[in-house]
Amino acid sequence: MKILVLNASPRPDGNTAKMTAAFCEEAQKHGHNAVCLNVCRMNIKGCLACEYCHGKGQGACVQKDDMQTVYSQLKDTEMLVLASPIYYHGITGQLKCVIDRFYSALYPTAPKCLKKIAMFLSSGDDDMYTGAKFSYDGDFVGYLGLEGCGIFTNHDKDVLEKIREMAASL
Numbered sequence: 652m653k654i655l656v657l658n659a660s661p662r663p664d665g666n667t668a669k670m671t672a673a674f675c676e677e678a679q680k681h682g683h684n685a686v687c688l689n690v691c692r693m694n695i696k697g698c699l700a701c702e703y704c705h706g707k708g709q710g711a712c713v714q715k716d717d718m719q720t721v722y723s724q725l726k727d728t729e730m731l732v733l734a735s736p737i738y739y740h741g742i743t744g745q746l747k748c749v750i751d752r753f754y755s756a757l758y759p760t761a762p763k764c765l766k767k768i769a770m771f772l773s774s775g776d777d778d779m780y781t782g783a784k785f786s787y788d789g790d791f792v793g794y795l796g797l798e799g800c801g802i803f804t805n806h807d808k809d810v811l812e813k814i815r816e817m818a819a820s821l
């Protein structure tokens with residue numbers, strides 16, 4: 652299965668990086684093609700709400716920044732993993748820009764090949780996940796109808812093992 656992992660932590664050795672690394676390693680071990688993009692190292696601007704993508708652009712975004720790399724990976728992606736620290740009760744601004752830019756590619760419908768989603772979250776306190784979970788449940792599982800493979804946080808006991816188990820079960 653082709654899996655696109657979007658790591659939205661700027662910390663190369665942080666919790667999110669460890670979760671994505673464990674997932675990718677296990678997924679590759681089980682024959683999946685896991686591609687990880689560190690969106691904090693990419694130049695991705697916010698959505699302009701110009702609606703070019705839903706008119707003249709026929710699905711293409713008018714902005715030609717590093718989001719083009721995400722779009723080309725998304726075309727054959729079967730599973731999406733959103734991985735982010737919690738900043739002020741939500742995902743990082745870098746990942747929010749990516750999700751807003753999904754407007755051209757995943758709205759009103761996602762590509763047929765995209766079937767599954769998972770989320771990895773990291774925060775200082777353990778009760779900080781409501782905003783991120785709302786987006787996961789509402790936008791990706793609810794609206795797009797993707798199969799949720801779970802939300803994993805750095806406060807879960809043995810989280811890296813649990814992530815490996817999920818990757819092995821795909």
Ligand SMILES: Cc1cc2nc3c(=O)[nH]c(=O)nc-3n(C[C@H](O)[C@H](O)[C@H](O)COP(=O)(O)O)c2cc1C
Pocket residue numbers: 660661662664665666667668735736737738739740741773774775776777779805
């Ligand atoms: C700008 C900023 C805002 C943050 N806001 C919160 C917050 O609202 N709640 C919280 O529990 N932790 C907050 N944190 C702490 C991070 O979520 C925490 O250190 C997390 O484990 C970092 O993940 P990482 O190691 O994957 O980068 C914040 C950190 C930064 C830099």
